[in-house]
Amino acid sequence: MKDPNICIPYFSGFGHTRRIAQTIAEGAAAPTRLIDVEYITSEDWLALDAADAIIFGAPTYMGSAAARFSLFLEQVDTRWEHGHWVDKIGAGFTTAIHPSGDKLATLQRLSVFAAQMGMIWVGPSDIGAPVKPDRPGLNRDGSWLGLMVTEQLGAADDLPADDLATARRFGKRVASVTQRWAAGC
Numbered sequence: 001m002k003d004p005n006i007c008i009p010y011f012s013g014f015g016h017t018r019r020i021a022q023t024i025a026e027g028a029a030a031p032t033r034l035i036d037v038e039y040i041t042s043e044d045w046l047a048l049d050a051a052d053a054i055i056f057g058a059p060t061y062m063g064s065a066a067a068r069f070s071l072f073l074e075q076v077d078t079r080w081e082h083g084h085w086v087d088k089i090g091a092g093f094t095t096a097i098h099p100s101g102d103k104l105a106t107l108q109r110l111s112v113f114a115a116q117m118g119m120i121w122v123g124p125s126d127i128g129a130p131v132k133p134d135r136p137g138l139n140r141d142g143s144w145l146g147l148m149v150t151e152q153l154g155a156a157d158d159l160p161a162d163d164l165a166t167a168r169r170f171g172k173r174v175a176s177v178t179q180r181w182a183a184g185c
Contacts, residue, residue, distance in 0.1 A: 002176035003030040003091075007048050010057035011037050011069040015153050016095045016159060021057050023164050024093065024147070027171025037072035049079065053089035053178040054119070055171075056110045060094045063102040065109050074112050078119055089178045090114035091122045093147035093170070107146040122177045124170050137162025138169075165168075 006028055010019035018036070025032035033051075035044045048054060058069035065073075079085055092110035094103045111121050123145050128138030140162055141148035147170045149163045 002182075003078050004028075004052040004175055004182060005050060006030055006032045006053045006055065006175065006178065007035055007044075008032060008055045009035040009037050009044075009048065010071060011059070011066050011072070012042045012057075012138060013059055013061070013066060013068075016149070016160050017059050017093075019159055020093055020147070020149055020163075020167050021055075021096060023167040024055060024057075024171035024174075027168030028175040029172065034169075038086070040072065040075075049084050051088060052083070052182055053091065053122075053174055055174055056060060056090070056092040056112070057116070058094055059093075060096040060101050060103045060106040063105050065106045070109075075115070075123060083118060085183075086118035089118070089122055089174065090112075090117070090119035091146060091174045091180055092168070093149065093167070095100040095149040095151055097151045097153055099141065099150050101150070103141070103148045104142070104145065105148075107143065111145055120181060122174055124166070125173055126166060126169055128166075135166070137164050169184070 008019045008021045033047045058065040094106040126139040128135040152158050
């Protein structure tokens with residue numbers, strides 16, 4: 001079975017979202033193209049059209065996906081009109097400085113967008129503490145619609161190791177689901 005071809009379009013205002021995108025790509029262990037939507041090229045658009053899976057990434061600013069990422073979503077209109085992304089695997093992630101930070105609103109925005117595009121949405125499956133006490137820190141925000149990361153401003157490493165581990169596992173899950181989908185299972 002061939003490795004899935006994955007694209008991760010993202011916007012990263014302060015570098016956190018980019019680091020999560022890179023960590024998800026590590027976990028996917030598959031050919032992955034990171035696409036900074038501020039500098040998207042025609043080759044990036046072709047890669048998105050050819051991808052088996054697209055994992056969307058945007059920080060949550062003021063209760064929704066950052067405006068620069070929303071601009072990228074609005075540029076997809078002809079792909080929607082012609083069904084270019086129908087039946088691709090879709091997933092998403094977001095970062096914010098507050099434990100809630102209204103990150104769910106961003107994930108809802110991304111998942112509704114994917115549904116409008118006819119994509120098949122995949123969320124995290126990891127159950128961490130307190131439900132599974134032997135898994136402290138895993139999916140610590142308890143998000144099932146997509147990956148949530150809570151930045152720790154002022155810390156030496158402002159992205160918690162537990163969130164990075166969860167991001168790797170999320171990348172692996174999306175790659176695995178994409179392989180299964182491509183195989184017709």
